[in-house]
Amino acid sequence: MLLDSVLFYLFAILILVSSILMITRRNVVYAAVWLINALIGTAGLFLLQAAEFLAGVQVIVYIGGITVLYLFVIMLVPLREEMLQRRFASQGWIAVICSTLLLVLVSVFLFRGAGSFEFGEPPTPPPLSQITTNSEQVGQALFSRYLLPFEMASILLLVAIIGAIVMSKARGAPGTSISSMDN
Amino acid sequence: MYPVTTAHYLLLSAILLTIGTVGVLTRRNILVILMSIELILNAVNINLVAFSNYLQEVSGQVFVIFVITDAAAEAAVALGILIALFRNKETVHADEVDILRW
Numbered sequence: 539m540l541l542d543s544v545l546f547y548l549f550a551i552l553i554l555v556s557s558i559l560m561i562t563r564r565n566v567v568y569a570a571v572w573l574i575n576a577l578i579g580t581a582g583l584f585l586l587q588a589a590e591f592l593a594g595v596q597v598i599v600y601i602g603g604i605t606v607l608y609l610f611v612i613m614l615v616p617l618r619e620e621m622l623q624r625r626f627a628s629q630g631w632i633a634v635i636c637s638t639l640l641l642v643l644v645s646v647f648l649f650r651g652a653g654s655f656e657f658g659e660p661p662t663p664p665p666l667s668q669i670t671t672n673s674e675q676v677g678q679a680l681f682s683r684y685l686l687p688f689e690m691a692s693i694l695l696l697v698a699i700i701g702a703i704v705m706s707k708a709r710g711a712p713g714t715s716i717s718s719m720d721n
Numbered sequence: 722m723y724p725v726t727t728a729h730y731l732l733l734s735a736i737l738l739t740i741g742t743v744g745v746l747t748r749r750n751i752l753v754i755l756m757s758i759e760l761i762l763n764a765v766n767i768n769l770v771a772f773s774n775y776l777q778e779v780s781g782q783v784f785v786i787f788v789i790t791d792a793a794a795e796a797a798v799a800l801g802i803l804i805a806l807f808r809n810k811e812t813v814h815a816d817e818v819d820i821l822r823w
Binding site: 539540542543546547550553554557558560561563566569570573576577580583584587588589591592595596599600603604605607608611612614615620623624625626627628629630633634636637638640641644645648649672675676678679680683684687691694695697698699701702703704705706708 | 723724725728729730731732733735736737738739740741742743744746747748749750752753755756757759760763766767770771773774779780782783785786787789790791792793794795796797798800801802803804805807808813814815816
């Protein structure tokens with residue numbers, strides 16, 4: 539219990555410091571690396587909540603796929619001129635004030651609590667004879683009860699692949715035409 | 722402060738959501754805006770996993786898998802749009818894309 543609390547505070551400080559540093563860096567590559575840091579902290583929190591399959595998925599897919607994709611596109615932008623530009627938009631302080639108000643509102647509702655659930659109780663794990671691994675539980679739910687969203691997610695990924703390829707495809711050499719609209 | 726309950730995870734998720742929102746609203750660089758959106762999605766993931774552990778129900782974790790899938794698809798499409806924009810306008814700043822403004 540004490541180790542859980544210490545680890546939670548460690549990962550929470552890692553996530554918060556990394557995310558605050560991420561949104562304030564002038565160098566975009568550094569911002570991406572701080573995002574990777576924050577995602578590692580999130581994977582640690584998943585491990586603390588007995589979701590080890592999700593921690594693995596987070597590291598492999600989110601860090602190893604999505605942030606690497608972001609770094610590829612960041613490399614296409616010239617970095618030296620980018621570091622000389624202004625960082626923040628002109629209405630930055632209004633945004634910070636309004637977001638802080640949002641956080642205060644959410645915290646007030648969080649601590650007052652709705653009547654439907656009560657806080658302050660540590661989670662109760664199942665008895666030792668019924669423990670199945672996290673991958674097995676997620677797999678059983680994903681392929682029996684959530685089969686339709688699973689298939690729709692695969693169609694969503696196919697659509698995203700086609701869209702990204704079509705939008706970022708370079709035009710042909712001058713003189714040739716790739717699309718039939720150039721005739 | 723001790724012991725750590727579900728409320729701590731929810732408060733952390735709310736703070737992370739606020740940091741992501743500030744990042745989306747404040748920065749000029751479109752890539753940092755997109756990465757702040759990923760921060761918001763991670764805040765939601767922490768929230769879902771905390772509740773999934775509290776209620777001993779695996780549906781929250783299945784939702785997290787779909788959120789991660791959706792984040793991947795949205796990152797690919799958004800970066801494709803950004804590449805197309807960069808090819809035409811040669812800028813990655815959100816306030817310099819103002820051709821349609823009056």
